[in-house]
Amino acid sequence: MKIETIAVHAGRNTDAGSGAITSTLQLATTFERGADGTFPHGYVYSRTDNPNRSALEVCLAELEGGACAAAFASGLAASMAMFQALSPGDHVVAPLDVYWGTTIQLRQILERWGLKITTVDMSDICQVEREITPNTRLLWLETPSNPLLKIVDIKRLVGIGHRSGAWVACDNTWATPVLQRPLELGVDVVMHSTTKYLGGHSDVVGGALICRKEDDLFRRIRLIQTSGGAVPSPFDCWLIRRGVSTLAWRVRAQSQQAAQVAEFLSHHPKVAAVHYPGLKEHPGHEVAARQMRLFGGMLAFQVKGGRDAAIGAAGKVKLFTRATSLGGVESLIEHRASVEHPGTRTPDDLLRVSIGLEHVDDLIEDLDQALG
Numbered sequence: 001m002k003i004e005t006i007a008v009h010a011g012r013n014t015d016a017g018s019g020a021i022t023s024t025l026q027l028a029t030t031f032e033r034g035a036d037g038t039f040p041h042g043y044v045y046s047r048t049d050n051p052n053r054s055a056l057e058v059c060l061a062e063l064e065g066g067a068c069a070a071a072f073a074s075g076l077a078a079s080m081a082m083f084q085a086l087s088p089g090d091h092v093v094a095p096l097d098v099y100w101g102t103t104i105q106l107r108q109i110l111e112r113w114g115l116k117i118t119t120v121d122m123s124d125i126c127q128v129e130r131e132i133t134p135n136t137r138l139l140w141l142e143t144p145s146n147p148l149l150k151i152v153d154i155k156r157l158v159g160i161g162h163r164s165g166a167w168v169a170c171d172n173t174w175a176t177p178v179l180q181r182p183l184e185l186g187v188d189v190v191m192h193s194t195t196k197y198l199g200g201h202s203d204v205v206g207g208a209l210i211c212r213k214e215d216d217l218f219r220r221i222r223l224i225q226t227s228g229g230a231v232p233s234p235f236d237c238w239l240i241r242r243g244v245s246t247l248a249w250r251v252r253a254q255s256q257q258a259a260q261v262a263e264f265l266s267h268h269p270k271v272a273a274v275h276y277p278g279l280k281e282h283p284g285h286e287v288a289a290r291q292m293r294l295f296g297g298m299l300a301f302q303v304k305g306g307r308d309a310a311i312g313a314a315g316k317v318k319l320f321t322r323a324t325s326l327g328g329v330e331s332l333i334e335h336r337a338s339v340e341h342p343g344t345r346t347p348d349d350l351l352r353v354s355i356g357l358e359h360v361d362d363l364i365e366d367l368d369q370a371l372g
């Protein structure tokens with residue numbers, strides 16, 4: 001089945017009681033036992049499972065082509081569960097420019113908890129190979145990366161990870177399953193911040209892990225989800241499931257528009273550099289063209305004149321909203337370095353842009369007047 005059809009139908013049920021064609025929001029925290037003590041509908045208590053969460057998990061597993069999924073209260077709760085599925089002493093290799101929140105999680109929480117962490121430029125396969133140790137249990141990929149849009153070769157990194165007995169997980173938040181299918185390239189676990197494109201409307205925070213197999217790793221993830229307790233509310237699951245219905249159409253339009261904005265910026269006299277994998281000069285263009293269907297709705301650019309010029313341009317936009325986050329229907333712009341903590345690798349003159357569904361001509365006009 002094609003992804004547009006999965007996005008509309010997977011995990012969606014007509015309500016048996018009323019015939020309502022949208023899934024019922026089930027707010028109950030607990031579910032009645034039968035007279036014989038069993039649970040006739042399979043649900044016991046809403047932290048461990050809930051009809052709206054099950055519906056979302058079925059949908060996410062089908063979208064990514066996985067066997068099973070676990071939904072979490074945020075993207076970081078999902079990555080946390082993946083890292084906690086490892087054991088103290090295990091070694092994780094992650095990209096140098098991994099999402100800032102993941103860096104904080106790894107360095108300030110999980111390192112203290114006993115994980116060994118190495119960050120490396122994963123677009124350089126030799127560097128990754130050099131960092132593998134007998135204790136390496138996980139290669140964590142993020143492609144395109146946040147905020148520099150670096151691209152890594154998923155298939156080759158899966159080869160390296162699996163040869164050394166490590167799992168390979170991929171944060172697929174920016175590409176979405178519409179553009180990139182890491183499980184088909186051999187990855188074991190896909191992670192999402194469903195806050196972004198999957199929810200799609202900037203009104204719900206969530207996360208998910210989707211596994212290729214229903215194996216011991218997934219059982220550990222499920223245990224961390226239900227006994228760690230970072231679960232999404234039924235309404236959050238309902239909103240994300242609803243947002244997914246239009247995912248393919250939104251992401252394709254946003255990608256086409258982002259490509260046009262990137263092209264415009266690449267010729268703008270006030271712009272020093274554009275980071276967008278769809279541009280031929282982008283160092284990851286060839287790999288991205290192989291493993292992605294389109295190049296996504298996110299881009300970043302550096303403004304001539306440094307930090308002040310970048311902040312000045314962001315201050316002049318009229319249609320873009322100055323805000324963090326991404327993947328919604330409205331276009332956002334952000335001076336990324338100032339939202340990250342000291343020690344960030346993000347250039348001070350960089351603006352990150354999430355392209356929404358406004359008309360691309362209006363978006364380009366807005367950036368043009370803001371750059372002056």
Ligand SMILES: Cc1ncc(COP(=O)(O)O)c(C=O)c1O
Nearest residue numbers: 074075076099146173193195206
């Ligand atoms: C690539 C990526 N991964 C993970 C996250 C974290 O997701 P959340 O904010 O839902 O915890 C984000 C948030 O911006 C992100 O961009």
